Amino acid sequence: xxxxxxxxxxxxxxxxxxxxxxxxxxxxxxxxxxxxxxxxxxxxxxxxxxxxxxxxxxxxxxxxxxxxxxxxxxxxxxxxxxxxxxxxxxxxxxxxxxxxxxxxxxxxxxxxxxxxxxxxxxxxxxxxxxxxxxxxxxxxxxxxxxxxxxxxxxxxxxxxxxxxxxxxxxxxxxxxxxxxxxxxxxxxxxxxxxxxxxxxxxxxxxxxxxxxxxxxxxxxxxxxxxxxxxxxxxxxxxxxxxxxxxxxxxxxxxxxxxxxxxxxxxxxxxxxxxxxxxxxxxxxxxxxxxxxxxxxxxxxxxxxxxxxxxxxxxxxxxxxxxxxxxxxxxxxxxxxxxxxxxxxxxxxxxxxxxxxxxxxxxxxxxxxxxxxxxxxxxxx
Amino acid sequence: xxxxxxxxxxxxxxxxxxxxxxxxxxxxxxxxxxxxxxxxxxxxxxxxxxxxxxxxxxxxxxxxxxxxxxxxxxxxxxxxxxxxxxxxxxxxxxxxxxxxxxxxxxxxxxxxxxxxxxxxxxxxxxxxxxxxxxxxxxxxxxxxxxxxxxxxxxxxxxxxxxxxxxxxxxxxxxxxxxxxxxxxxxxxxxxxxxxxxxxxxxxxxxxxxxxxxxxxxxxxxxxxxxxxxxxxxxxxxxxxxxxxxxxxxxxxxxxxxxxxxxxxxxxxxxxxxxxxxxxxxxxxxxxxxxxxxxxxxxxxxxxxxxxxxxxxxxxxxxxxxxxxxxxxxxxx
Numbered sequence: 001x002x003x004x005x006x007x008x009x010x011x012x013x014x015x016x017x018x019x020x021x022x023x024x025x026x027x028x029x030x031x032x033x034x035x036x037x038x039x040x041x042x043x044x045x046x047x048x049x050x051x052x053x054x055x056x057x058x059x060x061x062x063x064x065x066x067x068x069x070x071x072x073x074x075x076x077x078x079x080x081x082x083x084x085x086x087x088x089x090x091x092x093x094x095x096x097x098x099x100x101x102x103x104x105x106x107x108x109x110x111x112x113x114x115x116x117x118x119x120x121x122x123x124x125x126x127x128x129x130x131x132x133x134x135x136x137x138x139x140x141x142x143x144x145x146x147x148x149x150x151x152x153x154x155x156x157x158x159x160x161x162x163x164x165x166x167x168x169x170x171x172x173x174x175x176x177x178x179x180x181x182x183x184x185x186x187x188x189x190x191x192x193x194x195x196x197x198x199x200x201x202x203x204x205x206x207x208x209x210x211x212x213x214x215x216x217x218x219x220x221x222x223x224x225x226x227x228x229x230x231x232x233x234x235x236x237x238x239x240x241x242x243x244x245x246x247x248x249x250x251x252x253x254x255x256x257x258x259x260x261x262x263x264x265x266x267x268x269x270x271x272x273x274x275x276x277x278x279x280x281x282x283x284x285x286x287x288x289x290x291x292x293x294x295x296x297x298x299x300x301x302x303x304x305x306x307x308x309x310x311x312x313x314x315x316x317x318x319x320x321x322x323x324x325x326x327x328x329x330x331x332x333x334x335x336x337x338x339x340x341x342x343x344x345x346x347x348x349x350x351x352x353x354x355x356x357x358x359x360x361x362x363x364x365x366x367x368x369x370x371x372x373x374x375x376x377x378x379x380x
Numbered sequence: 381x382x383x384x385x386x387x388x389x390x391x392x393x394x395x396x397x398x399x400x401x402x403x404x405x406x407x408x409x410x411x412x413x414x415x416x417x418x419x420x421x422x423x424x425x426x427x428x429x430x431x432x433x434x435x436x437x438x439x440x441x442x443x444x445x446x447x448x449x450x451x452x453x454x455x456x457x458x459x460x461x462x463x464x465x466x467x468x469x470x471x472x473x474x475x476x477x478x479x480x481x482x483x484x485x486x487x488x489x490x491x492x493x494x495x496x497x498x499x500x501x502x503x504x505x506x507x508x509x510x511x512x513x514x515x516x517x518x519x520x521x522x523x524x525x526x527x528x529x530x531x532x533x534x535x536x537x538x539x540x541x542x543x544x545x546x547x548x549x550x551x552x553x554x555x556x557x558x559x560x561x562x563x564x565x566x567x568x569x570x571x572x573x574x575x576x577x578x579x580x581x582x583x584x585x586x587x588x589x590x591x592x593x594x595x596x597x598x599x600x601x602x603x604x605x606x607x608x609x610x611x612x613x614x615x616x617x618x619x620x621x622x623x624x625x626x627x628x629x630x631x632x633x634x635x636x637x638x639x640x641x642x643x644x645x646x647x648x649x650x651x652x653x654x655x656x657x658x659x660x661x662x663x664x665x666x667x668x669x670x671x672x673x674x675x676x677x678x679x680x681x682x683x684x685x686x687x688x689x690x691x692x693x694x695x696x697x698x699x700x701x702x703x704x705x706x707x708x709x710x711x712x
Contacts, residue, residue, distance in 0.1 A: 019694040053696020115383050124636075230694045350704040351385065351392055361637075371698045 013229030022234035030061040042200035043070030043362025050371035065334030066364035073356040074282040080105030093119035096144040106321040126154035133170040142304035152176040156270035173304035181291035187219040196240035197223035208263025227255040283356040284328035328355035338368040389598025390703030415456040425526035427462035440559040442570030446485035449518040450492040458580040459593040462524025470504040470519040541680040547673035548624040553643035574647030579671035586664030588657035602641040602700040618678030
């Protein structure tokens with residue numbers, strides 16, 4: 001019986017010799033040049049960089065900062081407040097991905113509310129909500145539809161099932177976010193200097209690579225779509241350092257085993273079938289034009305918000321309170337490192353998160369807290 | 381307000397224990413916060429421990445609630461170096477539980493007891509209304525004799541010492557997760573749930589200088605080793621590529637987004653031994669069925685004090701901290 005971790009199917013993408021060679025190549029290419037700041041915009045990349053200890057392997061010229069890559073983190077306070085308000089309604093249960101449990105609302109969280117008796121069901125797939133709704137026709141279930149282009153097609157599938165099977169007790173509270181408009185908004189900020197983008201792997205499976213080209217050209221910033229293994233990330237970083245040296249701003253795909261130029265057309269079509277793009281609020285970043293999805297008006301009967309009278313929704317929104325002193329906005333832009341925030345590690349911890357970036361295990365602050373707190377070796 | 385995370389065995393459990401239980405029950409034996417309390421009874425030294433089991437589902441591949449409830453308590457005694465002599469079993473049963481289920485649970489408890497030669501000598505039964513507990517919860521307690529050879533204790537750990545794990549990690553947590561109906565996985569992963577007593581005895585009797593032993597249950601090997609390094613004048617570095625992990629366990633953990641270093645085992649233990657004795661220790665462990673897969677996974681180092689470090693497969697490093705939050709509720 002074999003129990004060695006090197007038998008993992010992903011072992012080839014973590015091969016120490018390949019990694020060492022890539023590391024030397026990055027060092028050689030960056031050496032003597034100007035400092036380079038790269039930004040990853042995917043929570044799984046944030047975590048992977050820490051998990052593999054990649055940051056300490058990069059030469060001093062290359063710095064990697066973390067952008068707004070965690071969809072749970074950027075879900076605004078008002079959304080959580082509305083979800084909690086829904087739990088005041090009789091015979092109503094929320095259905096959510098586990099990451100949402102500790103996201104702070106103004107005064108509570110789903111985790112705390114569940115402990116006090118609110119019914120919150122944690123699922124791994126949007127479609128799990130179907131079985132819950134079928135088993136209890138007398139209960140209204142509201143699925144918290146959050147996430148980027150990766151989870152939004154799941155919500156579209158759920159909507160299709162609700163419509164086709166005429167399910168009367170299942171709704172969605174939609175706060176899906178779109179990555180390209182956020183990239184556009186970030187690169188447009190005068191206070192942020194980024195020399196290259198480590199583009200998300202999973203999101204790009206849906207979006208493809210072509211969607212990033214106009215953004216790269218407009219801002220003169222190259223991008224590489226990366227997978228999540230050490231070899232993926234190191235070869236992506238090498239590519240970005242090379243492009244920076246050569247003065248090119250192309251989009252390169254280093255995750256060809258999963259990502260195609262055009263992406264998943266079917267999934268994208270399902271999004272436009274059910275949703276409209278709208279301006280959306282990002283926790284920490286504020287409003288970004290065209291960066292969110294809402295249900296098309298003809299499907300408003302599936303909208304969880306419809307279970308509350310408009311006056312109640314207004315009341316909740318007016319009572320939203322964000323914590324003062326939180327520097328999440330700056331962390332999400334990469335202009336401040338987590339330990340520079342006055343709340344980090346003291347007031348704001350993974351058990352009691354205040355800011356967006358501490359909330360999910362894939363948040364930038366949570367990753368710093370977990371992997372590098374009080375130890376300079378893992379962070380630069 | 382109590383949250384599920386308070387029961388996860390990580391940082392929040394630690395705070396709960398300190399701020400409520402230690403505050404009220406303050407005494408010397410408890411304050412050491414070991415897996416079992418060490419007490420004097422006349423001329424004898426004894427170890428005394430208790431544990432409650434609420435796993436769902438109550439039957440899972442590789443074991444069930446009954447087997448788990450005996451192994452958990454026996455292993456807590458075993459890693460203290462104690463020879464268990466007697467166990468208790470308390471049952472909280474939900475009305476409506478099929479008699480056959482209870483029969484099966486009692487039978488598998490006795491099977492482990494017979495294997496290790498330790499009887500259940502006292503017990504208790506409570507039945508509660510439907511909905512007041514989930515099927516059946518079991519509490520077991522155990523008493524063991526502390527006789528040389530014993531582990532030297534955490535205070536004896538010093539840089540240069542080696543860290544050993546007795547087999548592949550995380551099987552139990554992942555097997556139970558996979559068995560949960562809502563996930564609908566089909567796997568061959570079995571819980572490692574088993575008594576480690578024969579292996580801890582073999583290690584101690586090998587003559588190797590054993591500093592410390594602990595079973596990595598809630599919170600996994602990361603949290604368990606963090607408990608050793610926390611506040612200590614040394615650090616520990618473990619090497620990712622040496623940590624034994626079944627490919628299927630790793631694959632399912634990746635799908636579920638779980639870090640295997642934080643996933644519980646129920647039939648493994650960690651040991652810190654003198655570097656000069658590591659070969660002797662491994663030979664003794666591997667000769668025992670419960671220690672067959674034992675390997676050295678790391679080393680006690682001087683810096684940075686108080687920290688647990690992982691050297692990643694590609695040569696980078698990261699800090700391993702205690703588990704935060706409840707990544708796996710009701711796994712044991």
